[in-house]
Amino acid sequence: MDIEKYEEDVPPTRWENIVEFIMFRFRWLFVVPFLLPLSFLFNTVFDIRNRLIHLVNSAPNAHVRKVNYIQEQLKEWNENGRKTKLVNARPGWLTMSFRFPLYKENATKIATDKLFDILELDVERMIIKVEPGVTMGQISRYLIPRGYTLPVLPELDDLTIGGLINGCGVESGSFRHGMFQHICEQFEVVMSSGELRTVGPDPEAKEGNSLFYAIPWSQGTICFLTAATIKIIPCKKYVKLTYKKTSTLNEMCQSLTTDSDRFADNVDFVEALQFDKNKGCIMLGEFSDGPDTDDEVINPIGRWYKKWFYTHVEDLINKRQQSVEYIPLRDYYHRHSRSIFWELRDIVPFGNNIIFRYLMGWLCPPKIAFLKATTPNVLRKLYDRSHVLQDMLIPLENLEECVTLFDEEVEIYPLWLCPFYLKYQPGLMRLKNATSKMYVDVGAYGVTTKKGYHHARTTRVLEKYVISVNGFQMTYADIYMPKAEYAEMFDRTLYDWKRTTEGCLDAFPDIYDKICRNNRR
Ligand SMILES: Cc1cc2nc3c(=O)[nH]c(=O)nc-3n(C[C@H](O)[C@H](O)[C@H](O)COP(=O)(O)OP(=O)(O)OC[C@H]3O[C@@H](n4cnc5c(N)ncnc54)[C@H](O)[C@@H]3O)c2cc1C
Ligand SMILES: NC(=O)C1=CN([C@@H]2O[C@H](COP(=O)(O)OP(=O)(O)OC[C@H]3O[C@@H](n4cnc5c(N)ncnc54)[C@H](OP(=O)(O)O)[C@@H]3O)[C@@H](O)[C@H]2O)C=CC1
Ligand SMILES: CC(C)=CCC[C@@H](C)[C@H]1CC[C@@]2(C)C3=C(CC[C@]12C)[C@@]1(C)CC[C@H](O)C(C)(C)[C@@H]1CC3
Numbered sequence: 001m002d003i004e005k006y007e008e009d010v011p012p013t014r015w016e017n018i019v020e021f022i023m024f025r026f027r028w029l030f031v032v033p034f035l036l037p038l039s040f041l042f043n044t045v046f047d048i049r050n051r052l053i054h055l056v057n058s059a060p061n062a063h064v065r066k067v068n069y070i071q072e073q074l075k076e077w078n079e080n081g082r083k084t085k086l087v088n089a090r091p092g093w094l095t096m097s098f099r100f101p102l103y104k105e106n107a108t109k110i111a112t113d114k115l116f117d118i119l120e121l122d123v124e125r126m127i128i129k130v131e132p133g134v135t136m137g138q139i140s141r142y143l144i145p146r147g148y149t150l151p152v153l154p155e156l157d158d159l160t161i162g163g164l165i166n167g168c169g170v171e172s173g174s175f176r177h178g179m180f181q182h183i184c185e186q187f188e189v190v191m192s193s194g195e196l197r198t199v200g201p202d203p204e205a206k207e208g209n210s211l212f213y214a215i216p217w218s219q220g221t222i223c224f225l226t227a228a229t230i231k232i233i234p235c236k237k238y239v240k241l242t243y244k245k246t247s248t249l250n251e252m253c254q255s256l257t258t259d260s261d262r263f264a265d266n267v268d269f270v271e272a273l274q275f276d277k278n279k280g281c282i283m284l285g286e287f288s289d290g291p292d293t294d295d296e297v298i299n300p301i302g303r304w305y306k307k308w309f310y311t312h313v314e315d316l317i318n319k320r321q322q323s324v325e326y327i328p329l330r331d332y333y334h335r336h337s338r339s340i341f342w343e344l345r346d347i348v349p350f351g352n353n354i355i356f357r358y359l360m361g362w363l364c365p366p367k368i369a370f371l372k373a374t375t376p377n378v379l380r381k382l383y384d385r386s387h388v389l390q391d392m393l394i395p396l397e398n399l400e401e402c403v404t405l406f407d408e409e410v411e412i413y414p415l416w417l418c419p420f421y422l423k424y425q426p427g428l429m430r431l432k433n434a435t436s437k438m439y440v441d442v443g444a445y446g447v448t449t450k451k452g453y454h455h456a457r458t459t460r461v462l463e464k465y466v467i468s469v470n471g472f473q474m475t476y477a478d479i480y481m482p483k484a485e486y487a488e489m490f491d492r493t494l495y496d497w498k499r500t501t502e503g504c505l506d507a508f509p510d511i512y513d514k515i516c517r518n519n520r521r
Contacts, residue, residue, distance in 0.1 A: 001017035006356050012381070018384045028381070030349045032365055035374065039367035050138060059305035063131065066114050067188075067196065067226050074194035077108050085152055086107045086192060088162070088220050090133075093373035096159055097476035099376035099520035103509050112162065112224050118142055119227060127185055128232050132162025132225045132338045134438045138336070144330050149235040155336045158368055159229050166472035168222045168429075169475055170393075170441050172271035172285065174420030181216035182423055191214070192507035193478055197323040198225075213427040214498040217490065219475065219515060238298070239269065239332040240288040242324050243281055245317040246272075252280040252417075253371075253400045259284055260396065260419040260438050269332075272417040273313055277407050280417075281317045286320050291326050302331030304361035310353045310414055338365050341445050342414060347371065384455060388412055389478070390445050392462060393420075393469035396438040405465055406442060409458050411450045416443035428511075430491040439471070456480050456517075463489075475515045 011424045012020065016350050047094065053059055078514065089109035092100035116133030121143075128143065137157030143149050165187070169180030177183055183383075189211070199212040214222055244259075246252040249282045252274060259282055260270050263323040267287030291298060302311055316323050327335075339346075344351050344365060351357075351364065375383075388410050396419055408414060418441040424431045431437070452458075466473055467489050473479060481489070499505055513519055 001423060012385075016378070016381075019378055023376060023379050024208060024382060026347070027351075028350075030363075031347055031371070032360065035366040035370050036363040038359065038363070040363045042367060042370075043403055047141070050142075050296075053117055054142075062117070063115070063119055063227065065130075066111070067190065069114075070112065070190050070224060070226065071194045071196065074190060074192060075109075078192075078194065079144055082506055086110055086224075086507050087509070088224065089113045090162075091322055094210075094369045095476075096156060096163060096368060097520075098372075098383065098387075098455075099478070101514070101519070102521055103514055103519045110224055110402045112226065115162075115226060116160075121148075121232075123148070123232075123317055126232050127230045129227055129231050130161050130162060131227055132165070133161060134161050136164075137337075140330050140333050140511070144235060147234055148232045148479055149329070150335075151183045151231060151233050152180050154180065154335050155334055156340070156368070157334055157337050162220075162225050164371075165216060165228055166218055169215055170418055170420045172229060172283075172418060173258045174267040174301050174418065175270040175438070176268070176421065178421045178423055178430075179216075180280070181427075181429075182425075183231045185231055187212060187215055187225055188227035188229075189225055191223050194502055197223075201227075210426065210494060211498060211502070214494050215427075217428040217475065217511075219511050221511045221514060222502060222504050235329055236287040236289050237327055237329060238286040238288045238290050238326040240324065241269075241327050241332065242284045243313060243322065244284070246280040246282060247265070248278050249274075249280075249400055249403055252282070253396075253403075255282055256399065256417065256440070257396055257417060257438075260440075261422050262358050262438075270419055273310060274403060274413065274415040274417060275314055275317075276413050279317070279402075281313050283313070285327075287329075288326060296326075297325050299325040299367075300328050300331050300380065301335055302328065302338070304362075304364065305354075305357045307357075308342075308344070309335040310339065310342055311352055314414075336471075340365055340368065341416065341443075343445060346447060383447075386449070386453070387447050387457075387516055388453075388455075389476035390459065390462060391416075391441050391477060392466050392471055393422075393439050393441050393474065394466060394469050396440045398469045398471075399440050399442070402442055402465070402469075405462065406444055408463055409450065410444055411446045411447045412446045412448050412452060416441065416445070418443070422477065426494050427491065428490040428495055429472060430494075432491075459472040478517050479515050480517055483516075486512050486515075 047357050084105045085110055087104045087107040089111050090113040111130055115131035118130050118134055120129040136154055136159045152171050152173045154171045186198060189200050190196050201212050246255055256272055266286050267284050268287050272280055272281040272282045420439050422439045424434055424436045459480045472489055510512040
């Protein structure tokens with residue numbers, strides 16, 4: 001990436017500043033009357049459609065047809081001399097990232113986007129088999145009423161299985177179960193030759209296991225995922241959530257380290273929010289059947305009239321050092337969906353107002369894809385200049401210096417802190433010192449007013465720091481590091497070997513060409 005180019009960014013004219021300001025402040029005039037009802041309608045129709053499909057059990061047969069179609073597409077591409085690169089057909093505006101992919105423009109688009117159904121639930125083997133387009137919202141709505149859940153269920157409703165496997169996923173169950181890739185048992189994939197394969201970590205599986213380890217984080221540059229078999233665990237109706245205030249950064253880091261004990265009996269979820277340089281809150285959750293006494297509170301935080309979750313947490317710690325609440329499980333999982341973490345405060349500034357919540361809250365949140373598709377270019381420029389979206393995955397022992405660096409460079413709060421257990425495994429995320437250990441995702445989302453902030457230069461400072469502590473940067477975010485540095489952060493050994501031996505080099509773009517800032521608009 002040519003950083004020099006960004007150093008010369010022309011500052012906006014006064015007129016541009018005024019237009020940007022108006023667009024930013026008054027975006028709600030379009031979002032509230034148009035996007036909210038449209039999102040609600042879309043979600044309702046899609047939910048009814050899913051229930052019908054499940055009722056008639058047509059998904060497994062349709063799956064075979066849809067996979068055959070993908071194989072035919074690939075056969076035709078092979079017969080035509082493998083002239084173009086292959087990508088997934090899912091359009092850019094639907095994906096959970098700020099950018100639109102430019103690499104899809106002249107590529108052959110393979111129809112994995114038609115695969116969005118749940119195929120099988122097997123409670124004896126404790127697995128669920130799903131197509132890659134199935135979303136987290138769909139899975140939680142299906143599994144929880146049946147008494148099961150995914151050990152790691154990332155919170156935004158529209159995240160897909162395909163994206164979480166070929167990209168990555170973490171969530172508050174990750175301190176015990178690892179990342180999303182670590183709860184997967186098997187992948188059904190189609191290679192560029194059109195061959196259908198099932199791969200898993202099991203040495204007795206029909207095919208070799210190395211492909212299984214090469215797929216996570218590969219961004220769809222080795223093969224097309226057509227189904228995934230994922231572990232499930234039994235769940236209970238509520239999460240007993242303990243909110244613990246921390247008053248210094250050091251206290252946060254010490255307590256989070258102690259609390260992220262993956263062998264603890266009574267903790268199933270760990271997450272923290274840092275509200276400023278000093279004040280933070282650690283939330284420890286435990287599956288529960290509900291309150292034991294009448295004094296204990298049930299708080300259905302997912303209801304339309306409830307306060308946005310992160311504001312509720314801040315209010316609680318301003319009042320008390322420690323509190324406990326019982327939260328319905330599905331409300332807990334999607335606790336950050338209604339406010340899109342803290343992004344909705346910029347889009348609908350009065351969205352958390354009590355009158356708005358009671359009157360219109362049931363239409364919220366707007367669908368991220370619809371917001372993305374309708375973001376005007378003027379606003380994109382403003383976001384480019386001052387909006388930060390980064391998730392840095394670093395060893396938990398480095399948390400204090402990392403938060404200090406984020407404070408010096410971007411100063412965005414709340415910061416999302418989510419510990420996760422990183423297993424030593426082959427693949428792109430292979431640990432350099434061969435020892436599994438506790439990592440933490442430090443997520444910064446929002447507009448910064450920090451003096452000296454520059455999207456490229458500041459991100460480079462953060463990236464260099466993350467590499468220096470053997471960390472990883474989430475690839476949905478803007479990545480400015482050069483290819484060589486990418487190879488330092490991620491272990492490409494298995495990835496390159498698989499791409500060479502599986503005939504991927506002429507078929508798919510290189511992973512770096514999919515994630516680097518130049519190839520995303
Ligand atoms: C799972 C896997 C399978 C591979 N299979 C082959 C192969 O069949 N032929 C080939 O030429 N190269 C294969 N490679 C690539 C090659 O082993 C690596 O690119 C290179 O040797 C990495 O060396 P290392 O010392 O860094 O890895 P190591 O630290 O030696 O290995 C990393 C991890 O991969 C496992 N592993 C390494 N090699 C294999 C293997 N052959 N089969 C199963 N597990 C293995 C190890 O047990 C360890 O868990 C495989 C790599 C992996 C990770
Ligand atoms: N809590 C969390 O962990 C969160 C994670 N995220 C990030 O968001 C992303 C997921 O968003 P989502 O919109 O679901 O996914 P995307 O459509 O953005 O897909 C992400 C990558 O996976 C590839 N991919 C998707 N499906 C398949 C498939 N069936 N076969 C092969 N490759 C595939 C895509 O390839 P192609 O480029 O060809 O389309 C793309 O490179 C992840 O990268 C994740 O890290 C975001 C928010 C929260
Ligand atoms: C690992 C974790 C928890 C990651 C959370 C990432 C979210 C906060 C990101 C993913 C998609 C994301 C980049 C997005 C946006 C905000 C931050 C999001 C939701 C928004 C809604 C900001 C406003 C923009 O105009 C636009 C609509 C384009 C984007 C869309 C994607």
